Amino acid sequence: MQHPLSPSRIRSGLSLALCFCAFAWRAFAEGPDSIPNTFAPASTPTHEIFDLSLFALTVTGAIFVSVAALLTFVCIRYHNSRSNPTNEPPQVYGSLQVELAWTVIPILIVVVLFLTTARIIFAIQDEPEPANALNVTVIGHQFWWEFRYPSYGIVTANELHIPVSTPQQPEPTFLRLISADVDHSFWVPQLAGKTDLIPNHPNELWMDPHEPGLYLGQCAQFCGVEHAKMLIRVYADTPADFAAWIKDQQQPASNDPAVAVGRRIFETQACMVCHTIKGTRALGTVGPDLTHLMSRATLAAGAALNTPANLRAWVENPATFKPGCLMPAMHLSNQQVDALVAYLSTLR
Numbered sequence: 001m002q003h004p005l006s007p008s009r010i011r012s013g014l015s016l017a018l019c020f021c022a023f024a025w026r027a028f029a030e031g032p033d034s035i036p037n038t039f040a041p042a043s044t045p046t047h048e049i050f051d052l053s054l055f056a057l058t059v060t061g062a063i064f065v066s067v068a069a070l071l072t073f074v075c076i077r078y079h080n081s082r083s084n085p086t087n088e089p090p091q092v093y094g095s096l097q098v099e100l101a102w103t104v105i106p107i108l109i110v111v112v113l114f115l116t117t118a119r120i121i122f123a124i125q126d127e128p129e130p131a132n133a134l135n136v137t138v139i140g141h142q143f144w145w146e147f148r149y150p151s152y153g154i155v156t157a158n159e160l161h162i163p164v165s166t167p168q169q170p171e172p173t174f175l176r177l178i179s180a181d182v183d184h185s186f187w188v189p190q191l192a193g194k195t196d197l198i199p200n201h202p203n204e205l206w207m208d209p210h211e212p213g214l215y216l217g218q219c220a221q222f223c224g225v226e227h228a229k230m231l232i233r234v235y236a237d238t239p240a241d242f243a244a245w246i247k248d249q250q251q252p253a254s255n256d257p258a259v260a261v262g263r264r265i266f267e268t269q270a271c272m273v274c275h276t277i278k279g280t281r282a283l284g285t286v287g288p289d290l291t292h293l294m295s296r297a298t299l300a301a302g303a304a305l306n307t308p309a310n311l312r313a314w315v316e317n318p319a320t321f322k323p324g325c326l327m328p329a330m331h332l333s334n335q336q337v338d339a340l341v342a343y344l345s346t347l348r
Contacts, residue, residue: 036216042190042236043165043207044172045124049193052120056113063109124193127172127206134162134173140184140197140219142326143226144288144301154249155276157288158301159233163242165208171239172208182224188217188234196221209236218302225324231302252279253291254346262343265336274327277347287327293347300325312341 041050138160139146147160162173177186179197187194191207209215217232237245255263263280266272272282278291296306303321304310313320316337318327332340 036187036189036218038189040190042211042215043192043209045192045205045207046190048120048124052117055116059109059113124206129174129206130170130172132171133206134171135176136160136162136173137176137178138186138197140177140179140181140186140223142181142224143219143230143322145186145230145232146180146288149246152246152250154246155289156249156292157296158231158298159235159296161235161237161242161245162207162209163239164210164212164236166210169239170208172206174204174206177203177205183221184219184223184230185221186217186232187220188215188232190215191217191234194220207234209234212236212238212241226322229301229303229322231298233298233302248295249292251292253277254348255279256343256346259339259343259346262339262341265332265340266343269330269332270328271330271340290344290347293344295348308341308345311344312337315341315344 038046038053039050041047135150137148137150139148145158145160147156147158148154149156163171165171165173175186177195177197179199181199183199184197185194186192186197186205188207191209192205195203195205197203213236215234215236217234219227219230219232221227223230235245266277267281272280272284274284274287276283276285276289276291278289282290294306298304299306299310299314300318300322304314310321315330315332317329318325319329
């Protein structure tokens with residue numbers, strides 16, 4: 001039988017402690033992160049949620065420490081005595097003071113937590129929308145995100161660009177959330193709390209990122225086979241970068257004569273039934289708008305990096321990266337796939 005403090009167990013314990021410390025350091029790091037992180041708030045709503053979480057953790061932690069301390073004291077003080085195994089502490093039956101304490105104190109704790117939580121919820125939900133706020137409509141699809149910017153006439157997919165909001169230049173982003181099919185949930189932990197997208201029931205949330213960078217999130221409501229690969233990328237841009245991105249997205253699609261064969265394939269296959277490319281006959285709305293496909297960092301809602309090789313594999317067989325997605329394989333010849341990918345690669 002292995003000793004409780006054997007070297008192997010000590011090493012295992014130290015390894016777990018180091019992993020916990022590394023996680024804690026990573027979790028509480030500030031600013032944009034490479035993983036969704038609830039412990040590094042980067043906008044006003046998440047700062048309020050984080051403060052509420054710390055308050056609740058402090059209250060429940062104090063309860064845990066108190067109960068553990070009392071339990072430890074009782075176990076040590078009243079453990080079975082070897083000198084007199086029949087000895088038994090005095091038995092108390094009924095105590096008005098004790099019964100009041102364990103009834104009133106929990107009620108007070110629950111009331112305090114409830115009122116504090118309600119105050120934060122209503123403070124976030126009732127935030128007035130300023131005149132300079134950016135409005136974006138978010139539409140959840142199986143299994144990708146559609147982002148519409150009504151003020152700019154822009155439609156894009158899976159990668160949301162919003163401006164940074166600072167105390168000197170506040171510019172929050174208000175999102176209108178709707179679903180095209182089933183229930184989804186929009187969640188970018190560093191920028192806002194989870195909010196559901198329910199068919200025929202629009203919801204709203206707002207965010208005001210304080211630092212530029214990339215913030216990651218995902219659908220937090222099971223919506224089908226490929227729910228786990230329905231990721232969100234939010235780019236918080238500086239005012240200059242956001243203005244440049246808007247200008248680029250408002251441009252028509254590239255029309256390079258060198259890839260005319262690929263464009264003709266796109267317009268004569270089922271691609272045009274599902275996708276839109278501005279300036280072409282393709283006006284489909286079932287799938288993502290591809291007008292500026294190559295301006296995005298990923299394919300298939302974050303399932304793969306947007307590289308020529310991955311784009312070719314995606315066109316040939318979408319199940320390569322996303323089994324169960326609703327985009328079918330088109331069964332094109334190698335020459336057709338090459339021409340089509342060459343055309344899509346010009347859509348920047």
